[in-house]
Amino acid sequence: MIVVFAGHFGRSYLATESEPEPCGYTLVIDAGHGGMDGGAVADDGTVEKDLNLKVADRMATLCTVLGIEYKMTRTDDVMLCDMSSSHRKLDDLYNRIKLTESITQPVFLSIHMNKFPVAKYSGLQVYYSTYDGRSQEIADAIQAFTAEILMPENGRKTKAAGSSIFVLDKATYPAVLVECGFLSNRDELSKLKTDEYQKALALTVLAPVAEYILK
Numbered sequence: 001m002i003v004v005f006a007g008h009f010g011r012s013y014l015a016t017e018s019e020p021e022p023c024g025y026t027l028v029i030d031a032g033h034g035g036m037d038g039g040a041v042a043d044d045g046t047v048e049k050d051l052n053l054k055v056a057d058r059m060a061t062l063c064t065v066l067g068i069e070y071k072m073t074r075t076d077d078v079m080l081c082d083m084s085s086s087h088r089k090l091d092d093l094y095n096r097i098k099l100t101e102s103i104t105q106p107v108f109l110s111i112h113m114n115k116f117p118v119a120k121y122s123g124l125q126v127y128y129s130t131y132d133g134r135s136q137e138i139a140d141a142i143q144a145f146t147a148e149i150l151m152p153e154n155g156r157k158t159k160a161a162g163s164s165i166f167v168l169d170k171a172t173y174p175a176v177l178v179e180c181g182f183l184s185n186r187d188e189l190s191k192l193k194t195d196e197y198q199k200a201l202a203l204t205v206l207a208p209v210a211e212y213i214l215k
Helices: 046-064 088-101 133-149 186-192 197-212
Strands: 002-006 012-016 026-031 069-072 106-114 125-128 175-182
Touching: 026 046, 026 197, 046 069, 046 088, 046 106, 046 186, 088 106, 106 197, 125 133, 133 175, 175 186, 175 197, 186 197
Parallel strands: 026 069, 026 106, 106 175
Antiparallel strands: 002 012, 125 175
8 A cells, every 4th residue: 555645844755564653743543432422413314523533443454554653532532530429521531631731743634524504514624722823833734635525616725723613722742623514514524424424534634743843
């Protein structure tokens, strides 16, 4: 297998499955939600947490091929907290941050799905932490590469994360959150549920991140 990433950080990277090269960064792949926290739910019952994990799993496989060190915040359908806690959601989010902070040179990539009351809206949207300038650089690269490769009709721009996005708020490391698509849009939901599109999405989002890490 040969994978080529090119363009956004001024170089191309080519890797073969038999010749991965380690790098200094560790990519933290955060599959949003999990367990009792399902996240958004589509009209057909599709739950966000499940799609998040499927895309995150595919990214992890690509990291192995490319020789990128990675850590997943969750690999199963769980919340990262003590289930007897009276503030499970906050504990879960805090533990994702705590895990990331325990890693030397982390790059944090959180995977989510969007939903909106108006069904016409679609497309990937990237948010970035404002506390590390590298976050916007990575976010812009993901947004641009997605429009170039996977969603040519997507004219969305990256957005700075406010305090409401807890996992990005005050992050002291490069940190972005990707809303991969809208569960409220019937056509986009149909694609998001397929293996083929999940693979394409995982590769498209990961490519600029990998290029940054491996440059």
